[in-house]
Amino acid sequence: MIKDEISNLIKDAIIAAMDDGTLPELNMPDIVVEHPTKPEHGDYATGVAMKMARAAKLAPLKIAEIIKHHLESPPYISAVEIAPPGFVNLRLSKEWLTNLVGEIIQAGETFGNVDLGKGEKAQVEFVSANPTGLLPFASGRGGVLGDVLASVLEAAGYEVEREYYINDAGSRMDVFYKNVWFYYQKELGRQPATPDAPYPTAEYAAKEILREEGDKYLKLTDKEAIATIGPVGIGKIIEAIHTDLDRLKIEYNHWFSEQSLFADGSVDHTLKLLRESGHVAEKEGAVWFVSTALGQEKDNVLIRSNGVPTYFISDIAYHHNKFVTRGFSKVINIWGADHQGHIPRMKAAMTALHLNPDDLTIITVQMVMINGKKMKKAHGNVIPLRDMLNQIGADPIRYNLAARSPDTQFDFNVDLALEQSSENPVFYVQYAHARIASIFRKAKERYGIEETAFIEGDLNLLGTSSELGLIRQLLLLPEVIEDAARTYEIHRIPQYAYRLAEALQVFYERDRVLGAKDQPLPDPALSLARLRLLLAAKTVLARTLHLMGMTAPEEMIREGEIGENGEESESV
């Protein structure tokens, strides 16, 4: 990556200056290379001279001068400037920038890939909502975050698996099973006793079973029926969750059952390991994880005094399975903020199992409000994800959810998302892609220029400020992917997508690609060069949209319109 090359260039200059005595021998400081906010400060800048000033006992400007004089001059740098109070500003050469267009087209959608992960096996687990109800809209936030993060990590060289953990064990299951049986009977005209703890979503499952399998369970005794129809009901909910996530364009590699950890003895095995490491104690009739010995505030129950295991013990077994059984060296869990209290004891359990807690990253995502209101079951205003998918498509939901940092509470304004759809950043970004596609269609229709001919465009003809401005945005993709993968801050992707779209629109406005209707091309060679540039821009825009799990449309179609091809918008 060019940024790293520049960083090394600076470093080499400092070393050279130390070697010849113009700079005193010092520890090498971190060399931070950044993009100046103002274009006149060049493409890259470093403030390293100011950092060294105190230790070197020299004025920052003097050090900057020394660095400049010891700097090699590779072909990709066209100018090096010193600016007060001690910045070293570097400018990329026009030739290097324009040549990048060719490289991007050659790389295609692999442009932007970096090798941060070096093939390391990573797992991202997300959503993992209880299968006792339809997914609420809020689950979409963790869903989009996890899915985009997984894509970003793949682009950064990790081998990534997406996983959904199904909480199909535990005390809630019995309650849910009884509810399914209750609603099933009720639907068929019986008047069974109302369950102690109501689970309204069991009604959905009961109706599905009735629709698909009829009344065949009616002849069973209560005990038999609960044992058979209950799990079938859970299956119906899982199917519904699967459908909703599918519509949000999230695809998992693996759906992992909590129940399986009990069935295959993993839970017992994990408890044994914890006992062997001396972190288990019996008191008050229950089995405890003695996490106070590991610096935690309190101990936690693993098996209740009534003999029923807690969620905690199966979760420990689950993580043992992730790291030991399946060998992931990097695991990322996306949890709702209401689970934050579980993080320290989960980390403590890692330590007790002789695993490195730092290999487990838990990202908490704050709540989602709709139109300024909290969604709470108690308020009865939880909006299902599928309702939002029906109202606004997957793409706007994904973009908006991905664009915010998970640390902030997110107020999703439905009216805004609908009414402003034409002014929405989502469409702005997609429109940029569609606009390029439109120009390509015109190039072919009017002038018979096929996409395969773009490669003949002479990149030396490029050089206007908006052309170079667009290329400068293109070259950022690898940096953005690396930053997002390193920090897990995937909201940098939509931000970048917007800036890229903006650079494209500015270019479109200022530099004409084709001629007017019914007119010959005023400068065919220049048109070809610009078409080649647009092909690179289209490639990068598509890549960026795909990282976000969005479609890269060939044309934009307003509601009620028919596309140029008389078909639905084609998506890649």
Place this chain on the structure above:
RNA sequence: GCGCCUGUAGCUCAGUUGGAUAGAGCGUUUGGUUGCGGACCAAAAGGUCAGGGGUUCGAGUCCCUUCAGGCGUACCA
């Protein structure tokens, strides 16, 4: 009480391991197309970066503290 998150323009939010005059979208005001799709572009207005103290060449960013909001603090998950 303690722990985690948040507080930046009227609203929703960015702000790259501390850098140059704090940015964007929406909203408001104004201007632009005999033209490749106007779902566009250009410009203006709008800020005590919650308050206070500290660290340093330099703080929205790091440390301390106060205030405000959210979440958590179960033999629930």
